[in-house]
Each structure stands twice: as C-alpha cells, then as structure tokens.
Amino acid sequence: MLLYVIGDMAVTRKLDIEFLAPVLLQMPYEVSAILKERDGRKLHVAAEVRAQHTGDIVASAEGVFIVVDLAHFIAALRPEIRARESDLSSRRAVTSFAIQPGEKNDV
Template sequence: MNEYETTDLSSLSGQTSNLLGSWADSVQGHGDANELRAHHSTCLGCGPDNPHGHHLQVRRDGQDVVAEHVFDERHVGAPGIAHGGAVATVIDDLFGFLLYGMGSLGVTRSLQMDYRAPVLLGRNYILRARLVERDGRKMHTAATVAHETNFVATARAVFVAVDLGHFTEALSSADRDRSSR
C-alpha cells in the first residue's frame, strides 16, 4: 500500500475528493507507457475536458517528455502572438509529466522563462522537458520550445516533492471556506 492509497480524503467534499483521488492514482498509473495520460480531465494544461485548456498530449522520449502544441486565438497576447503566460502554462504542465515519470507529486517552487523570439499563433511547436538534477525533495528541470530548428523559448524550474497531504490540507481549507459562506 502506498501513501496515495492511505491518505484520508474524507474531510473533502465528494467532488473534490473524487478528483484528487483519481489525480493521485494517475501519478502511479503511467508505468512504462510512452503516451502519458492527462493529469486530470479538467487540467488547464492537458485536460481534454477543459474548454479553455491547451489539451497537451505528452509522450516519453527516453528520459525526456515531449509534446507538440499549436497556440490558438484562446492564447493570444499581442495580435498574432501567444501570451507569455500561456507559454509558461504549457511548460509548467509539461514539467508535471516529468514528476509523473518519477512517480512523484510536486509543486512548482520557481519557474523561469526566457523568450528568445515571439511564439506565434497557428504554428506547430515542439515542447521538450528533462530532469537536470534531483537534490533531496528538489527537482531541477529544463525545457525548450522550438519551431522547426529554432528555439523560441527555454525554461528552468525547481519543483519540490510533496505528499498527497499537501493537497488535501489546502483543499480541505478551501472546502471549509466555501461552506461557511
């Protein structure tokens, strides 16, 4: 039995408990599959049921994770250009798939984006992320965003491994706040 099976979700509302439980199960459920499942159905980065989401489809490539993505009008910043926050969102989500590959839950401690050229709407970009180093609970990661052979953005991030209790505590507090209104 692992920590995901033994964490008490009873303090959460039914919907929150179900979502968190299925999310935690999916962390453990990737095995050696090359095509990786969405974090959960409504995830902003990869959830297939989120109408405002990016719908990333991620696969393993050796130790890296890779996705192809086309930014569209939902992601516009300046006319014809993807908003920097939209680009950061997909990179942050891609990094989350690295954690899945390690069977670890984690939270973003820092994310640094370097934009080398405009990320244009309607173009196919290759997103690639890798683990650079693991230092205890800290996971240092790096990513690139490329169109054909041109790197348009790079990123570095630090994630901190946490257990499921980190999320249940935050969500229990949110559920209490909602019910007291």
C-alpha cells in the same frame, strides 16, 4: 509532464523562462524537459519549446520544484472536488508532447 515520468508530485519554487523568439498563437510547438539534478526533495529541471515547423528553440526554462505528497494538494481542494479527485490511477508517462492548435491536449 516530466514529473509524471519520475513519479513524483511537486510544486514550483522557482521558474525562469527565456523567450528567444515570438511564441505565436495557432502554431504547433513541441515541449521537452529533463531532470538535471535531484537534491533530496528539490528537483532541478530544464525545458525547451521548439517550433514544430522549423525545429527552432523559441523558449527555454529552468526551474526548481519541491516534491510534496498527495495530501498537500487534496488539502487545498473543496470537499466536493476532493472526493472526485481521490483516484490518481490514470497517470500516463510523457517526456515530450506536441501542442496542436484547435485540439484538446489531454496529457
């Protein structure tokens, strides 16, 4: 979601996740991320997952993402999907969001 906020599309180069506590099914969590550094096309990102009922951090992550243009993604699509996905005007800016069990979470 952070990539929507900064306005770039990117692919994952490296992602390290540390689970600090069990991440259970059917429990609500809040995910937040920050852009720690931008070095050319490289984005260095950190994120946390917190249990909503306690606020405890249950997982943390750091990653490196490489900015790419839309053509990178469109080239990988089948032709029938490529035509349908050409309009990206519905982007929404989100810095954190809640994952609610049993709900469709369109972000």
